[in-house]
Amino acid sequence: MAKNNINEIVNKYRNAGWIPEPEAKNIFKMKNLNVPDFKWAKTSDEAVKYASKKYPVAAKVVSPDILHKSDVGGVVVGIDSDEQMKQVFDDFSKLKGFDGVHIEEMVEGIELIIGAKIDHQFGPVVLMGIGGTSVEIYQDVAMRMAPLREKDVISMVDSLKGQKILKGYRGSDPINMRELTTLLINFSNLIIELQDDIESIDLNPVMCSAKDCVIADARIMLNTK
């Protein structure tokens, strides 16, 4: 059942080359990967109705023409009133190819990146490391061939220069390793399943805390060949 739905989503966006965030998160939900509660609102009323129960929320533009949402002002976080929500919807609706707003609960934690790539020599490969917008500057990441085993997750964490950030630093709680392990292993299995369809995936950031690990943003690039 889940497999069919995933195929449907993949096929729908194959020509576009990538899957928009709400649909990517639908795929992850089907595979029991943690995503924030979200709504793909097509109208301002829908947006306000959903957001009013959840403030503060994050809003991100959905558009087939906008891959890098924050580059065009398509991401607003910390929205906490109906008025602001309406304003954000209105602003986003002027962006190119506007197809609604992805609204979700704010999640907190340490920003990790989890990614996948179909490597020419090694096939599906999973990446994990310190995330955020400067991820490519520090490149503090580990990579392993999928599917991951539990010991792979442990060695990935141990190989990060910033591992102390994950293990509790200056009084902060360590992240929930069990949740991270489950997320990475399930994600790696999903990548194996989708290896013929995808080119790469960025989950950046994944918010990890002592409680859980939640995929806050997701980009699935499809194999267009």
Place this chain on the structure above:
Amino acid sequence: MNLDKIFNAKTMAVIGVSLTNDSHPANVIYNKNRYRYPLTVYPVNPKGGTIKGEYLYKNVADIPDTIDLAVIAARAEFVPDILQSCIDKKVGGAIIVSGGFAESDNEDIQQRIVEMAKKADFPFIGPNCLGIFSPGKIDTLFLPAERLIQPMHGNIAFISQSGGVMVDQMVKFKGQGIGVSTGISIGNKAMLKEIDLLEYLAKDPDTKVIVFYIEGFGKNEGRAFVEAVNKCPKPVIVIKGGRSSQGSHAASSHTASMAGDHRVFSEVMKQYGILEATNGLELSSYCEALSSYPKGISGKLGIITVSGGHGVLSVDYASDLGLNIPPLSASTKELIKQNLSPSVKAIASLENPVDLTGSAVDDDFLNAARVLIKSNEVDCILLLILPYSPGVSIELGAKMSNVCLSSGMPLLAYVPNEERYRMLIEGFELNQVPVSASIEGTVLMAKALIGEKNGEK
């Protein structure tokens, strides 16, 4: 596929031997195997005639003997017919030395010979390769024997995509005292690839450690390779050429941008417990250590040194590599102290490293090692010897080796590589204890031994 006939050939046909040019690759191969190796060698050339008093066969079909291995050094366009004649004669396998195939954009002819061979289940190495070299057994390198420096027979197998790297490494192994079971240049690896040779060498009783020089894998071939290594009970070392090349297309995601070809390669090697050597010192150190000992230590080093400075340098480098130099317990230190000679007792530093000073004599080293072995506080001993020290005898190598070998604990030694200290060094090496000429090399040898026991990577 059965590669036994290729590697244990008793009879060889060399195809392409020239009547007029004795430095033709086929002639070099024919001459060296005929005169220097325990094989029966038959020369083949369609013109026929005689060479050096031997009958020159027009075709392998004419040879009145079964042929284990055909070495083909004729022009590419003749190779398909020659290959067919080998298949028809039921030759055991071939090495195709000739170039002019995929590397020269002649994909078609390469594809043709692969299809022929696959259909007939006929194994071949190459084309565009140097073939195989096994000390005392066989040598298909078309390099004149008098030019080559041969390593001694040993237990390291070296498989290389580049013939030049393979030959050069053989010369280096000779200088480092590293013995080789087989060197294999696989060239275009049209049919037999790394993974086929890995599977063969995993069962080869002469080979203990398998080294690969790899420039690149085909689609998903890297995955198949590491999965095969994972099943191989012998340690595998890789050297990757082409580390600087990155995925050339502009990446659309952070992951694709960061996961360049070499980065992924290195990380996957790490994941599967495959040692990647990034320079010559790492390669020789890994080879020497794994040639003597199986993997299986956790990396708790006990260091015994003549010089405090050498101890410090070894700790620095070991820490850089993530190795552990655990502090010794009070009781262990006390036990070491009890057995020291009186002049050393007063000045030795019994932390880890155990600095026995330049006053130490052989028995001090032996006793300290015995205590460390029994302590269960370390799982590998590094011995840093300066032979300038007057109390160090030339017999220390053999004596120390015996102490450690009977305990089963790996011993790794540093001794300066000078002719004057040869007997001391051989005292170690002839007892299978590896010696490095540098502190860094000694520490790298320890790193190579870290891991779970063979077969449970």
